[in-house]
Amino acid sequence: MSSENRPPERKRRSFIEEARRAQIVEAAARVVAEAGYANASLARIAERADISKSVITYHFSGKDEILRSVVSGFFERAWAHMEGRISAEPTALGQVRAWIGAQLEYFDEHRTEFLAVIEIVGGHRTADGSLAFAAEMAEEVDGLAEILARGQRDGEFRAFDPRTVANIILRCADGVLGSWTTNDAVDLPAQSAALLDFIDHAIRSGP
Amino acid sequence: MSSENRPPERKRRSFIEEARRAQIVEAAARVVAEAGYANASLARIAERADISKSVITYHFSGKDEILRSVVSGFFERAWAHMEGRISAEPTALGQVRAWIGAQLEYFDEHRTEFLAVIEIVGGHRTADGSLAFAAEMAEEVDGLAEILARGQRDGEFRAFDPRTVANIILRCADGVLGSWTTNDAVDLPAQSAALLDFIDHAIRSGP
DNA sequence: CTCTTTTTTGTCCATACGGCCAGATTTTAG
DNA sequence: CTAAAATCTGGCCGTATGGACAAAAAAGAG
Numbered sequence: 518m519s520s521e522n523r524p525p526e527r528k529r530r531s532f533i534e535e536a537r538r539a540q541i542v543e544a545a546a547r548v549v550a551e552a553g554y555a556n557a558s559l560a561r562i563a564e565r566a567d568i569s570k571s572v573i574t575y576h577f578s579g580k581d582e583i584l585r586s587v588v589s590g591f592f593e594r595a596w597a598h599m600e601g602r603i604s605a606e607p608t609a610l611g612q613v614r615a616w617i618g619a620q621l622e623y624f625d626e627h628r629t630e631f632l633a634v635i636e637i638v639g640g641h642r643t644a645d646g647s648l649a650f651a652a653e654m655a656e657e658v659d660g661l662a663e664i665l666a667r668g669q670r671d672g673e674f675r676a677f678d679p680r681t682v683a684n685i686i687l688r689c690a691d692g693v694l695g696s697w698t699t700n701d702a703v704d705l706p707a708q709s710a711a712l713l714d715f716i717d718h719a720i721r722s723g724p
Numbered sequence: 725m726s727s728e729n730r731p732p733e734r735k736r737r738s739f740i741e742e743a744r745r746a747q748i749v750e751a752a753a754r755v756v757a758e759a760g761y762a763n764a765s766l767a768r769i770a771e772r773a774d775i776s777k778s779v780i781t782y783h784f785s786g787k788d789e790i791l792r793s794v795v796s797g798f799f800e801r802a803w804a805h806m807e808g809r810i811s812a813e814p815t816a817l818g819q820v821r822a823w824i825g826a827q828l829e830y831f832d833e834h835r836t837e838f839l840a841v842i843e844i845v846g847g848h849r850t851a852d853g854s855l856a857f858a859a860e861m862a863e864e865v866d867g868l869a870e871i872l873a874r875g876q877r878d879g880e881f882r883a884f885d886p887r888t889v890a891n892i893i894l895r896c897a898d899g900v901l902g903s904w905t906t907n908d909a910v911d912l913p914a915q916s917a918a919l920l921d922f923i924d925h926a927i928r929s930g931p
Numbered sequence: 932c933t934c935t936t937t938t939t940t941g942t943c944c945a946t947a948c949g950g951c952c953a954g955a956t957t958t959t960a961g
Numbered sequence: 962c963t964a965a966a967a968t969c970t971g972g973c974c975g976t977a978t979g980g981a982c983a984a985a986a987a988a989g990a991g
Contacts (some may be wrong), residue, residue: 531958531959531967531968533958533967533968534967534968537968551853552849552853553847553849553853554762554847555761555762555847555849556849556853558947558948558949559948559949559950560947560948560949568969569969569970569971570949570950570970570971571950571951571952571969571970571971571972572968572969572970574949574950574951575967575968575969576968579949579950580949580950639846639847640760640761640762640846640847642759642760642762642763646758646759646760646763648906651906651907655907658903675925677918677921677922678914678918681914681915681918682918682922684899684900684903684915685896685899685900685918685919685922687899688895688896688898688899688900688902688903689892689895689896689899691895691899692891692892692894692895692896692898692899693891693892693895695895696865696891696895699855699858700858700862707885707888708888708891711884711885711888711889711892712892714884715884715889715892715926715927716926718882718925718926718927718928719922719923719925719926720922720925721925738937738938740937740938740988741937741938744938765977765978765979766978766979766980767977767978767979775939776939776940776941777940777941777979777980778939778940778941778942778980778981778982779938779939779940781979781980781981782937782938782939783938786979786980787979787980
């Protein structure tokens with residue numbers, strides 16, 4: 518703690534390094550989204566990025582680091598998009614609606630990345646066989662549960678277990694997005710409105 | 725149509741054949757549930773079933789047929805469990821609650837198989853890269869949507885798009901089950917009650 | 932018991948995987 | 962310009978995959 522902390526960079530990265538990493542991460546997201554987690558190989562990613570496979574192993578320690586970059590980068594940018602929208606709302610209900618609404622909106626604008634993240638989060642495992650992103654998912658649930666609990670204290674919401682319902686809500690949102698990404702006939706804005714309506718009716722205390 | 729139809733068997737299967745297939749399908753479900761779809765190989769399945777890998781390729785045409793057997797067998801048995809319960813309910817709301825309740829109940833009693841099916845449905849692809857079980861999922865949505873539409877005609881439910889909401893409800897249910905299978909701290913009966921309550925508030929027309 | 936069919940085994944194959952490395956090439960620094 | 966550092970390439974390795982195969986073993990039929 519003597520010196521300042523700089524978590525994002527232990528050694529300064531060159532321009533080329535930064536550009537290559539971004540290119541590779543983007544290619545990885547596209548491959549995973551199109552071919553699925555199980556079929557996403559380094560060779561495919563290299564081919565998609567029009568580079569030699571070795572470039573990937575030069576800039577990344579391994580497949581795991583690439584996938585983690587895809588996921589964490591996406592979450593960071595998504596949260597940056599959502600954060601302001603949520604905190605601007607005065608009521609808990611408004612914050613819940615802002616959360617889900619902004620999330621759907623951001624994912625809508627980044628469809629490929631979203632599909633890739635879903636694949637990775639659901640498929641990537643550590644060496645011992647457990648899901649590699651379980652902790653990140655739990656964090657998200659906790660964040661929304663906090664808002665729900667506040668809404669209950671203020672009388673906005675009816676009685677329920679905040680974490681349980683937070684989990685249900687987030688799963689709903691992912692589900693709507695999942696059906697949208699795999700089915701062209703799905704109209705996302707309409708689905709989004711229906712979902713917000715659905716949640717609204719489900720958690721509000723009043724009639 | 726001159727003779728009777730017998731879709732489940734083109735050629736009568738021997739006792740051994742039937743037993744082996746069941747054993748292999750069960751081993752496959754266990755392996756997929758524990759190691760994930762991407763790590764489920766014929767070798768692992770054979771090891772788990774304590775048989776030679778070649779026995780699998782003798783009784784099944786390939787990996788695809790095994791996975792299809794896991795999924796279709798599970799859906800058939802689950803539907804058999806749910807069907808009576810649903811049709812016994814006089815109201816549409818009762819049928820929706822019976823659907824979700826019976827589904828959670830059945831899945832609770834067959835946790836390993838359920839996890840395997842989730843993995844397979846979400847991960848298994850055809851040669852062209854599209855999800856192999858998209859049609860089956862759509863069927864399920866249609867079935868529930870029909871009940872919702874009837875409930876709307878009878879005035880039980882408020883106005884919404886039946887297919888959209890059917891999709892949301894089913895995704896919710898899967899979500900609750902997903903969090904339960906990956907998190908030991910989750911209490912399924914409590915979650916199930918919360919979910920039924922959640923849905924109840926969300927779709928009912930009256931206050 | 933013998934012959935035929937079914938079932939099982941061990942081995943082999945072509946392919947694909949993630950990762951490694953020596954050397955070539957490019958960029959940067961002095 | 963020259964030397965050092967960074968970057969890139971093609972090839973290679975060990976492993977694992979799904980599947981094919983002949984031969985052995987077991988089961989069934991007469």
